Amino acid sequence: MKLRVATVWLGGCSGCHMSFLDMDEYLIELAGLIDLVYSPVIDVKEFPDQVDVCLIEGAVCNEDNLEILRKIRERTRVLVSFGDCAVTGNVPAMRNPFGDDNRTDVLQRAYIDNTQDNPGVPKADGIVPQLLERVVPVHEAVYVEYFLPGCPPPAARIQEILGQIVTGQTPKLTGPQLKFG
Amino acid sequence: MAAKTLIIDGKEVSAEEGATVLQVARDNGVKLPTLCHLEGVYDVGACRLCLVEIAGTTKLLPACTTKISEGMRITTDSDRLRKYRRMTIELLFAERNHVCAVCVSNGHCELQTLAYSLGMDHVRYDYIFPKWNVDLTHRMFGMDHNRCILCTRCVRVCWHIEGAGTKNVAGRGATSKIISDLNQPWGDSESCTECGKCVMACPTGALFNKGTTTGEMEHDRDKLEFIVNAREKQQWLP
Numbered sequence: 001m002k003l004r005v006a007t008v009w010l011g012g013c014s015g016c017h018m019s020f021l022d023m024d025e026y027l028i029e030l031a032g033l034i035d036l037v038y039s040p041v042i043d044v045k046e047f048p049d050q051v052d053v054c055l056i057e058g059a060v061c062n063e064d065n066l067e068i069l070r071k072i073r074e075r076t077r078v079l080v081s082f083g084d085c086a087v088t089g090n091v092p093a094m095r096n097p098f099g100d101d102n103r104t105d106v107l108q109r110a111y112i113d114n115t116q117d118n119p120g121v122p123k124a125d126g127i128v129p130q131l132l133e134r135v136v137p138v139h140e141a142v143y144v145e146y147f148l149p150g151c152p153p154p155a156a157r158i159q160e161i162l163g164q165i166v167t168g169q170t171p172k173l174t175g176p177q178l179k180f181g
Numbered sequence: 182m183a184a185k186t187l188i189i190d191g192k193e194v195s196a197e198e199g200a201t202v203l204q205v206a207r208d209n210g211v212k213l214p215t216l217c218h219l220e221g222v223y224d225v226g227a228c229r230l231c232l233v234e235i236a237g238t239t240k241l242l243p244a245c246t247t248k249i250s251e252g253m254r255i256t257t258d259s260d261r262l263r264k265y266r267r268m269t270i271e272l273l274f275a276e277r278n279h280v281c282a283v284c285v286s287n288g289h290c291e292l293q294t295l296a297y298s299l300g301m302d303h304v305r306y307d308y309i310f311p312k313w314n315v316d317l318t319h320r321m322f323g324m325d326h327n328r329c330i331l332c333t334r335c336v337r338v339c340w341h342i343e344g345a346g347t348k349n350v351a352g353r354g355a356t357s358k359i360i361s362d363l364n365q366p367w368g369d370s371e372s373c374t375e376c377g378k379c380v381m382a383c384p385t386g387a388l389f390n391k392g393t394t395t396g397e398m399e400h401d402r403d404k405l406e407f408i409v410n411a412r413e414k415q416q417w418l419p
Contacts, residue, residue, distance in 0.1 A: 081303065084281070084282055087302075087303050088274075088280075088303070088304065088308070089308060089310075090280060090282055091280060091282060091283060093280075093308070093310065094278070094280060096308070096310035097278060097310045097311060097312040097313070097327075098312065099312070134310075137303070137304075137308075139303060140307060144303075146302075147302040147303040149302060149303070151281065151282035173302065174300065175297060175298065176297055177297075178296070178297040178300065178301065178302050179281075179293065179297050180281040180282070180293060180296065180297075181281025181282045181284065181287040181288070181293060181396075
């Protein structure tokens with residue numbers, strides 16, 4: 001039975017997924033070892049049931065992120081925080097020091113103060129998700145089993161942890177493999 | 182000076198009276214993690230990473246400020262010590278905004294290196310995300326309080342190697358802050374000699390040369406060692 005693997009992109013820059021693609025020819029080997037059941041790189045709309053492992057890129061920034069993350073937790077055996085945004089909050093969390101009301105200020109700055117044409121905060125209920133008061137790393141929102149830091153984690157590091165997972169070992173990174181940034 | 186005999190990690194060693202546990206450990210090839218320790222200035226025991234176990238006391242003691250004594254039995258590595266060191270380093274990350282990915286010292290940072298050496302894969306404590314500013318008023322240097330771990334290396338080199346006394350600590354606890362003169366913008370400081378020793382001494386990206394960007398700031402520790410060596414041993418080594 002192949003492992004059912006998913007990857008998801010929350011509040012991040014997609015750099016971790018780019019690094020995933022940087023695994024080059026290992027991707028061909030990996031494709032023979034796993035079933036990729038949900039990911040930004042495949043066209044599946046709904047997160048499936050009974051997933052074995054899900055790599056989560058990005059911090060938890062908005063209501064959408066939180067909702068899908070809770071769904072993922074319910075439907076997945078093992079979660080891996082994938083990259084610094086997921087592990088620490090990283091760059092997306094840099095709005096947190098501006099206080100609990102930072103949502104308004106941040107949107108004002110980005111969409112009104114610094115724009116010349118058509119200033120206005122995009123608002124479309126049900127389409128544009130509301131920002132959370134505070135950006136949190138994934139493990140502050142749901143329980144996470146393993147951590148894969150790096151901004152982005154180098155391809156070799158992703159390969160290392162996936163290699164451990166597909167061969168049934170307990171994922172463990174040590175030393176410089178755990179470097180943040 | 183009288184020699185003392187003691188046991189460090191089960192190995193019998195001798196050292197001169199007055200030496201610290203850290204000195205004896207390093208002289209005997211025993212590795213201990215440190216952040217606030219800096220060769221050439223006195224130790225303050227601020228970072229708590231060099232904590233060791235000493236037989237006869239249940240307290241963990243910082244190796245850098247604990248003097249050796251005859252018959253002392255020291256343990257530098259145990260599950261308990263690893264647990265506390267990991268806790269300490271995580272608390273340092275949770276206390277300020279250490280965003281390695283966009284830090285001037287990314288790749289050359291003692292905090293970052295120690296974190297992975299101690300096996301920190303994530304921080305178990307909620308991040309505080311405090312609001313701190315960046316002082317860019319100085320002509321040559323910048324100070325980012327977000328990255329400061331309050332090790333006070335900059336304060337000690339400023340007072341005791343340069344003798345300028347520009348840098349100081351204000352406040353209490355986690356809201357303590359490194360200040361210039363009487364908590365003035367650094368650029369307004371009349372005592373700062375612009376020697377840059379504070380920047381050389383900083384273990385993180387808190388103090389940096391202006392104009393450096395992500396990952397570019399390498400603290401010129403060799404220069405500091407050269408000065409200390411010249412002063413203490415009268416050796417002007419290139």
